[in-house]
Amino acid sequence: MILALEDLNCQIYGCRKCRLWQEAKHGVPGEGPINAEVMLVGQNPGADEDETGRPFVGRAGKFLTKVLAENGIKREDVFITNIVKHISPQNRKPYSDEVAACLPYLNTQINVIKPKIIVLLGASAKDTPRLEGIEYMQVIHPSAAMRFNNMRDKFREQIAELAERMAAISN
Ligand code: SF4
Numbered sequence: 001m002i003l004a005l006e007d008l009n010c011q012i013y014g015c016r017k018c019r020l021w022q023e024a025k026h027g028v029p030g031e032g033p034i035n036a037e038v039m040l041v042g043q044n045p046g047a048d049e050d051e052t053g054r055p056f057v058g059r060a061g062k063f064l065t066k067v068l069a070e071n072g073i074k075r076e077d078v079f080i081t082n083i084v085k086h087i088s089p090q091n092r093k094p095y096s097d098e099v100a101a102c103l104p105y106l107n108t109q110i111n112v113i114k115p116k117i118i119v120l121l122g123a124s125a126k127d128t129p130r131l132e133g134i135e136y137m138q139v140i141h142p143s144a145a146m147r148f149n150n151m152r153d154k155f156r157e158q159i160a161e162l163a164e165r166m167a168a169i170s171n
Pocket of ligand 1: 015017084
């Protein structure tokens, strides 16, 4: 199964199924354990992610990692990815044909990892495939939570709820 993900990552690095690869430095497949119980899904990589090839490593990612840790969740225990695996020009929202072209990769990741909980980071993660037997949680995007006080409090509550749900499924 690890091979299945490695294979998928190679496909993403070489993917030309939509226009987004053209201006990107790196594909960003996502990272985390193959048997992660929790998967976090955002919209698409930003500049820091494009530079490094890793998901959620910029300011919003650091904030996310910090709030996870405050609630006893280690970043390295969850699988973090995005709906779309290459950055968009000027960081615009991915177009629907780009989302449609890229979604099969996320679908495969979900099928291989089989998480128990999928956390949708922001409304734009709404296109994440819905599979039976998986709990879905919609939370505020960490970049919005970082900027606005009221959203930050709500985001912290949502991640605390995630920690509770994780504790419930592992008991
Ligand atoms: S964004 Fe997705 S579909 Fe488009 S080129 Fe990259 S990996 Fe392929």
